[in-house]
Amino acid sequence: MSVMIERSRLTLRRHVETLFGFGLLLPSMLIFLVFFYAPAVFLVYISFFHWNIFTSRSAFVGFENFIILIHQPLFWQSLANSLYYTAVIVPSVTMLALGLALLLRGGIRSKGGSAIRSMVFLPHVTPVVATSIIWIWLFDPQFGLINAVLGFFHLPQPGWLGSTHWAMPAVMIFSLWHSLGLYTVLFLGALSTLPRGVMEAAQLDNARSWYLFRRIIWPLVSPVTFFVVVLATINALQTFSQIYTLTGGPHGGAGGPAFATTTDSILIYQTAFIYQHFSLASAMSLILFILILALTLLQKWIADRLVFYR
Amino acid sequence: MDAVHFYDVTKQYGTQWALQEVTFTVQANEFLVIVGPSGCGKSSILRMIAGLEQPTSGTIQIAGLNAKDTTPGERKIGMVFQNYALYPHLTVFENLAFPLRATRMQKMLIRKRVEEVAKLLELEEMLTKRPGALSGGQKQRVALGRALVRQPDLFLMDEPLSNLDAVLREKMRVDLRHLHELSRVATIYVTHDQVEAMTMSDRILVMQKGRIEQIGTPHEVYHRPATLFVGRFFGSPPMNVLNVTILVRSGRVELGSINHDDTIPVLLPTELGIDRLPQNGSTFWLGFRPEVIKVLRGEGIQILVTVTHLETLGARTHVHATWGKDALVYFIEHGECAPKRNERVWITVPYEAFHWFDEHQQRLDIDLSEQTHLSPQRSRRILTAVNGSEA
Structure with a gap:
């Protein structure tokens, strides 16, 4: 009898603890629910409607929004721009970050290690909009520092943000500068966990620079490489702030010139908040979501064949 | 090469x-x-x-x-x-x-x-x-x-x-x-x-x-x-070690423990002089392995020990015993008469089985079983090693 009471007391206590735990989670769960999940679900909903934020009248239109998009060249161009941006940014940021991490690896173990790490990481913690404005000056075709340096070496001086050819590369350069630190620090972490014995064995086996990297280091950091590639891809497909800031201002509406930097997130923003086509923007978001999901699954599928987990 | x-x-x-x-x-x-x-x-x-x-x-x-x-x-x-x-x-x-x-x-x-x-x-x-x-x-x-x-x-x-x-x-x-x-x-x-x-x-x-x-x-x-470190490192159970001092009283030699008041009378073979031993009053470490200890009386140094407990390992039994505060281990083979707890037993360590170490735990070449006397130089060397100066 007393055992049963004891046991029910225990269960009661466990229940109270569980409830208390959920209670602690509740505020953040509410915030997520209201500002992330509910809008996301709502977005799927309105992408099948004609929906207007100012009136309560909305009509179910099925796939009409999607059909409109398919016949809209700008939608395809924005997708192409996004993919162009992603295809350049992801491999280059991954390789540069890994290369930088390999170069800094020795320095990290020395006394100034944390200072080096902070310096590398610093650009990533600066606000995108503020630093973008600085980079607008740097990219200025006539008075910018970049063209001054190029001119000094008698190299061609592109029009950067004013040129349809060079606007996107300019955005890419800024994004590389801003995000490289994060990925470098991730790689530095991975390199610091390389098993010491294995590295020493490789040293005794006379494995030198490229062979050591190709056969030992690269495979052993492959899980972090996979993480970096996935993260960089998602970030690249969603890039917004730097494009908005860099290509807005004196060069007219964001995404220019001549839609050269109109990526899907820029187009979604403009469709929703400038042209007030919320349903169309939602449909685009849904497509972007599916695209990111598909790419991530593809990467996962590839990774399962290439990545080695210890 | x-x-x-x-x-x-x-x-x-x-x-x-x-x-x-x-x-x-x-x-x-x-x-x-x-x-x-x-x-x-x-x-x-x-x-x-x-x-x-x-x-x-x-x-x-x-x-x-x-x-x-x-x-x-x-x-x-x-x-x-x-x-x-x-x-x-x-x-x-x-x-x-x-x-x-x-x-x-x-x-x-x-x-x-x-x-x-x-x-x-x-x-x-x-x-x-x-x-x-x-x-x-x-x-x-x-x-x-x-x-x-x-x-x-x-x-x-x-x-x-x-x-x-x-x-x-x-x-x-x-x-x-x-x-x-x-x-x-x-x-x-x-x-x-x-x-x-x-x-x-x-x-x-x-x-x-x-x-x-x-x-x-x-x-x-x-x-x-x-x-002494090497002596103790090899062998299982390890070498028995006693920290002792030499006492010579009216021509009779005793080994006195540093840790307690017990002494061991040393009955040297008659043909050996006490000049084989380190000088009176010097301290050193005396090591002997468990397997050299004989339970029967015989040629060697005899020690009266108290048995504390026995470990039976089948073929042989490890006998744990104490001499004063010092712990010792010796073996008895299967079939030999096992002592009881708290029993006092005489054990014999043959002269040739001893390892002597000076106070710095370095080996001393003292062989009590040796039938020839040490050369004067050698005994002086030993004494120097023990006392740190010319004796």
């Missing part, structure tokens, strides 16, 4: 001394075991020979060449690490082939060589597996194979058997020694296990606190330990 020559090598980590003035030589074809408690510097020696660490001062020669002039990879060393350090993402075949591929050997030759080694170590079945799928013993053999495959001039083994279970360890001990008989490649083997040291080595290097205590054959190290 000597395989390895260490001359006056010192190693410092920060303010910590890992090695102090270490000098020794590993001969070609030799199996040298470096043994000592953890932190004695034995692994540092191995890592410096491998080139993974640099000595703070001193010279290391490998096959006659100054080690400073070669990178670790150029030293043609096959090293077996304690935790195996296999390449976790490569198959067993690729692990074995790795050192060969690094030298850009022809693929055909690599395959042939790997297969030879795999056959020797019975790894053929698991060539396509990754290390994660192998048992400890299998990993151990792969690690060994990776060291063997490049046909090194020198093997370094850092406690390679310490992660294996007892049965496997015993088997690998024999296998490794056999492998050495076949290849006759100089091998330096680090362990803290006295049994591995005794059974596998041509010579043993005993270390403590960054210094060499003794280098010698297993026989020398066991039967003529240079220091």
Whole structure:
């Protein structure tokens, strides 16, 4: 009898603890629910409607929004721009970050290690909009520092943000500068966990620079490489702030010139908040979501064949 | 040519001394075991020979060449690490082939060589597996194979058997020694296990606190330990040690304990004078192994001990006893009459079975069984050693 009471007391206590735990989670769960999940679900909903934020009248239109998009060249161009941006940014940021991490690896173990790490990481913690404005000056075709340096070496001086050819590369350069630190620090972490014995064995086996990297280091950091590639891809497909800031201002509406930097997130923003086509923007978001999901699954599928987990 | 020559090598980590003035030589074809408690510097020696660490001062020669002039990879060393350090993402075949591929050997030759080694170590079945799928013993053999495959001039083994279970360890001990008989490649083997040291080595290097205590054959190290530490390190259960002082009272010699009031009368054989013993009043350590103790009265020094408890191990029984506050162990064979707890028993230690160590725990050559008298020079040397000055 007393055992049963004891046991029910225990269960009661466990229940109270569980409830208390959920209670602690509740505020953040509410915030997520209201500002992330509910809008996301709502977005799927309105992408099948004609929906207007100012009136309560909305009509179910099925796939009409999607059909409109398919016949809209700008939608395809924005997708192409996004993919162009992603295809350049992801491999280059991954390789540069890994290369930088390999170069800094020795320095990290020395006394100034944390200072080096902070310096590398610093650009990533600066606000995108503020630093973008600085980079607008740097990219200025006539008075910018970049063209001054190029001119000094008698190299061609592109029009950067004013040129349809060079606007996107300019955005890419800024994004590389801003995000490289994060990925470098991730790689530095991975390199610091390389098993010491294995590295020493490789040293005794006379494995030198490229062979050591190709056969030992690269495979052993492959899980972090996979993480970096996935993260960089998602970030690249969603890039917004730097494009908005860099290509807005004196060069007219964001995404220019001549839609050269109109990526899907820029187009979604403009469709929703400038042209007030919320349903169309939602449909685009849904497509972007599916695209990111598909790419991530593809990467996962590839990774399962290439990545080695210890 | 000597395989390895260490001359006056010192190693410092920060303010910590890992090695102090270490000098020794590993001969070609030799199996040298470096043994000592953890932190004695034995692994540092191995890592410096491998080139993974640099000595703070001193010279290391490998096959006659100054080690400073070669990178670790150029030293043609096959090293077996304690935790195996296999390449976790490569198959067993690729692990074995790795050192060969690094030298850009022809693929055909690599395959042939790997297969030879795999056959020797019975790894053929698991060539396509990754290390994660192998048992400890299998990993151990792969690690060994990776060291063997490049046909090194020198093997370094850092406690390679310490992660294996007892049965496997015993088997690998024999296998490794056999492998050495076949290849006759100089091998330096680090362990803290006295049994591995005794059974596998041509010579043993005993270390403590960054210094060499003794280098010698297993026989020398066991039967003529240079220091008290070495005497205690080998043998299981370890050597009995009494810290005693010599008391001479009206021509009769006694050994008095430093720790308590008990004394042992020493009945020297009549033909021996007391001049064989260290001087009156000097203190020293008296060591004798459990197996030399006789329960019967006989020639030797007799000690009255109190039995505290018995450990029966089948063929023999370990008798734990005390003399005053000092603990002793001796053996009785199966069938011999076992003492009871708290029983007082006379035990006899033959004169020739004693090891004498001075107050600095260094060996003293005193042989009470010797039938000839010591030369005057020799006894003066002993006395000097004991008293620190000319007696």
